[in-house]
Amino acid sequence: MRVHVADHPLITHKLTVLREKSTPSPTFRALTEELVTLLAYEATREVRTEVVTIQTPVAETQGLAISEPRPLIVPILRAGLGMLEGMMKLVPSAEVGFLGMVRDEETFEPTTYAERLPDDLSDRQCFVLDPMLATGGSLSAAIEFLFDRGAVDVTAICLLGAPEGVAALEKAVEGREVHLVLGALDERLNEKGYIVPGLGDAGDRLYGLV
Numbered sequence: 222m223r224v225h226v227a228d229h230p231l232i233t234h235k236l237t238v239l240r241e242k243s244t245p246s247p248t249f250r251a252l253t254e255e256l257v258t259l260l261a262y263e264a265t266r267e268v269r270t271e272v273v274t275i276q277t278p279v280a281e282t283q284g285l286a287i288s289e290p291r292p293l294i295v296p297i298l299r300a301g302l303g304m305l306e307g308m309m310k311l312v313p314s315a316e317v318g319f320l321g322m323v324r325d326e327e328t329f330e331p332t333t334y335a336e337r338l339p340d341d342l343s344d345r346q347c348f349v350l351d352p353m354l355a356t357g358g359s360l361s362a363a364i365e366f367l368f369d370r371g372a373v374d375v376t377a378i379c380l381l382g383a384p385e386g387v388a389a390l391e392k393a394v395e396g397r398e399v400h401l402v403l404g405a406l407d408e409r410l411n412e413k414g415y416i417v418p419g420l421g422d423a424g425d426r427l428y429g430l431v
């Protein structure tokens with residue numbers, strides 16, 4: 222698994238405001254969207270393209286276009302939904318599949334409660350969105366789900382990751398082509414499985430308590 226941790230003052234600045242507990246939901250949502258767009262720039266570095274010939278007002282020239290089949294973006298509900306618009310801004314031609322997952326806050330076991338994805342992902346470049354990589358259970362299960370549909374090319378974008386989650390994901394996807402892009406790699410998990418220093422519960426901060 223290739224891991225890229227962002228190193229840019231704009232990303233760190235936006236993450237700092239996101240982490241602050243007094244930041245209200247509307248600002249949190251706007252920052253999440255902006256951060257994804259910045260991270261997506263790195264995550265799409267190897268997006269598949271093809272050479273196309275176009276006509277400028279001055280001359281014929283060759284350029285690149287995102288090739289078919291279009292990239293597939295997979296936000297993990299609920300919190301991953303907050304990252305979707307930011308990603309779509311950068312890759313507006315992408316298609317979107319959905320995975321609904323929730324982790325048990327006692328056992329940390331993830332459960333999949335919703336799925337809307339193509340049956341065959343063997344020729345798709347998949348971009349999974351989830352703000353938090355904590356124990357790694359949810360993201361590992363999500364990527365396994367994509368592998369079961371034939372996916373061979375998966376990039377995950379997370380705002381924050383814990384070392385424990387990165388290690389768990391690395392083990393879960395061993396030997397497969399997975400790329401992980403993180404906004405920051407935090408210190409650790411606490412006893413409740415929350416990322417430290419983290420930002421709290423991303424789903425709750427985006428959408429409120431349920």
Ligand SMILES: O=P(O)(O)OC[C@H]1O[C@H](OP(=O)(O)OP(=O)(O)O)[C@H](O)[C@@H]1O
Nearest residue numbers: 299300323324354355356357358359424
């Ligand atoms: O790495 P893990 O230990 O599995 O934890 C991370 C998961 O927890 C959060 O989702 P949550 O289960 O809170 O669901 P929500 O998005 O509906 O709030 C987060 O968005 C990840 O999906």
Ligand SMILES: O=c1cc[nH]c(=O)[nH]1
Nearest residue numbers: 355415416421422423
């Ligand atoms: O810190 C954490 C861990 C899991 N899920 C979250 O939303 N935040």
Ligand SMILES: [Mg+2]
Nearest residue numbers: 422423424425
């Ligand atoms: Mg949550």
